[in-house]
Amino acid sequence: MTVDLVVRGARVLTSQFMVEGAGVAVQDGKIVALAKDPHLPEASQVVDADGKILMPGAIDAHAHIYDPDYTHREDWRSGSEAAAAGGVTLLIDMPLVLTVMPELARQKIEVGERESLVDFSLHAGMMTSEEHLRRMPELAEMGILSFKAFTTKPFLASYDYIEELLIRASELGGRIVVHSEDDQVIERGVHRVRDVEGRKDPLAHHDSRPPEAEVVAVARIIESVARVGGYYHVAHLNTARGAELVAHAKARGLRVTSETCVHYLVFTKDDVKRWGPYLKMTPPLRTKEDVRGLWEALLTGGVDMIATDHAPGTREEKEIGWDNIWEAWGGIPGVETLLPVSMSEGLRRWGIPPTVLCAALCANPAKAFGMYPRKGELAPGSDADLVVYDQNLEVEIKADRLHYKVGWTPYEGIVVRGWPVLVTVRGEVVAQDGEPVGRPGHGEFVRMGRWR
Numbered sequence: 001m002t003v004d005l006v007v008r009g010a011r012v013l014t015s016q017f018m019v020e021g022a023g024v025a026v027q028d029g030k031i032v033a034l035a036k037d038p039h040l041p042e043a044s045q046v047v048d049a050d051g052k053i054l055m056p057g058a059i060d061a062h063a064h065i066y067d068p069d070y071t072h073r074e075d076w077r078s079g080s081e082a083a084a085a086g087g088v089t090l091l092i093d094m095p096l097v098l099t100v101m102p103e104l105a106r107q108k109i110e111v112g113e114r115e116s117l118v119d120f121s122l123h124a125g126m127m128t129s130e131e132h133l134r135r136m137p138e139l140a141e142m143g144i145l146s147f148k149a150f151t152t153k154p155f156l157a158s159y160d161y162i163e164e165l166l167i168r169a170s171e172l173g174g175r176i177v178v179h180s181e182d183d184q185v186i187e188r189g190v191h192r193v194r195d196v197e198g199r200k201d202p203l204a205h206h207d208s209r210p211p212e213a214e215v216v217a218v219a220r221i222i223e224s225v226a227r228v229g230g231y232y233h234v235a236h237l238n239t240a241r242g243a244e245l246v247a248h249a250k251a252r253g254l255r256v257t258s259e260t261c262v263h264y265l266v267f268t269k270d271d272v273k274r275w276g277p278y279l280k281m282t283p284p285l286r287t288k289e290d291v292r293g294l295w296e297a298l299l300t301g302g303v304d305m306i307a308t309d310h311a312p313g314t315r316e317e318k319e320i321g322w323d324n325i326w327e328a329w330g331g332i333p334g335v336e337t338l339l340p341v342s343m344s345e346g347l348r349r350w351g352i353p354p355t356v357l358c359a360a361l362c363a364n365p366a367k368a369f370g371m372y373p374r375k376g377e378l379a380p381g382s383d384a385d386l387v388v389y390d391q392n393l394e395v396e397i398k399a400d401r402l403h404y405k406v407g408w409t410p411y412e413g414i415v416v417r418g419w420p421v422l423v424t425v426r427g428e429v430v431a432q433d434g435e436p437v438g439r440p441g442h443g444e445f446v447r448m449g450r451w452r
């Protein structure tokens with residue numbers, strides 16, 4: 001048998017194991033064999049990985065690609081080029097301003113399938129009204145089985161509404177993704193810092209949103225899951241205490257998962273002194289203890305996956321925050337650095353096992369959103385979404401070698417060990433040596449599966 005592509009001589013990494021001197025065979029965009037080198041078939045194209053890591057492409061479960069809300073900041077083309085270059089082979093687009101119901105979802109799918117280099121899926125929302133609840137079956141039929149809600153402004157939904165959402169989503173086999181910061185805690189915090197103390201400095205944003213906001217909201221929604229069932233995924237978890245609550249909920253047998261973001265694993269509030277408004281995001285940055293707690297939670301089940309909450313703003317939209325942080329855009333770019341920063345920091349600084357990192361970047365997001373094992377795995381039958389990752393390449397991150405429309409990165413100057421040097425989506429090369437080479441429109445919409 002001669003197949004389309006063989007990658008051999010690799011250190012094959014999955015969420016289960018790492019094996020040297022092995023590789024995969026690819027035919028018609030699917031993995032058809034995973035084997036030690038001598039057992040791999042003949043192929044029309046052979047890539048010798050020369051001891052580099054071969055792993056599944058990363059999945060970013062929380063990326064605001066903005067198309068069509070804010071295309072001056074990012075669109076399907078630029079966002080997916082950055083994703084491909086950084087080894088992200090599937091983006092799950094998160095709504096931002098426009099509410100994603102069937103009409104807008106169809107539009108996003110159409111533009112994505114015309115412009116995106118990498119595969120993608122969609123979250124629906126923000127869920128705030130009865131009308132939104134009524135549209136859920138239609139979304140489910142389209143393969144959109146994840147419904148986003150907020151417990152705070154600007155898309156505030158009551159805890160009762162979120163409980164109803166849990167029930168309705170569960171009936172469809174879908175999950176809810178919740179921005180979990182308690183509105184009362186946030187209101188009090190913002191009032192104190194902004195209105196009473198009159199602060200406008202960059203750190204004021206972070207100080208105005210205390211960690212209790214997450215703890216209260218996560219605990220409250222977990223109790224809803226205990227009462228009515230359903231599947232609750234915590235968006236951008238950022239406190240060590242929040243991670244403990246998730247791990248505890250799992251021990252109770254509840255269907256709860258969480259994502260943290262790379263920035264909560266790398267930065268603390270102290271970094272705001274240097275970066276100012278460029279590090280404004282919501283939820284905000286925390287302490288060293290939280291950073292440590294979140295890394296450790298990858299080992300205990302408190303954190304299932306690492307995402308980005310990619311939501312870039314332009315330099316102008318950030319710069320105004322030096323004088324008045326309340327006016328600055330809240331959000332940072334992240335898709336292109338997700339895999340290298342997570343792998344490098346996780347392996348070198350925190351001693352996280354490579355299989356655990358691979359699970360957090362690949363298999364777990366696919367499992368949470370019903371795409372496993374088609375996505376996030378190296379196994380016969382899985383899509384050939386491959387990353388050859390050169391673990392010995394030392395790279396200083398610089399915005400001018402990344403591919404964001406906004407032209408800056410909060411990871412500027414950070415030196416990482418390792419970078420994706422070859423990236424395929426369903427067997428087709430979409431990036432090589434950190435440069436996107438894929439064809440716009442190669443990306444396909446991927447339906448989510450039911451969780452039950």
Ligand SMILES: [Zn+2]
Pocket residue numbers: 062064094309311
């Ligand atoms: Zn977000």
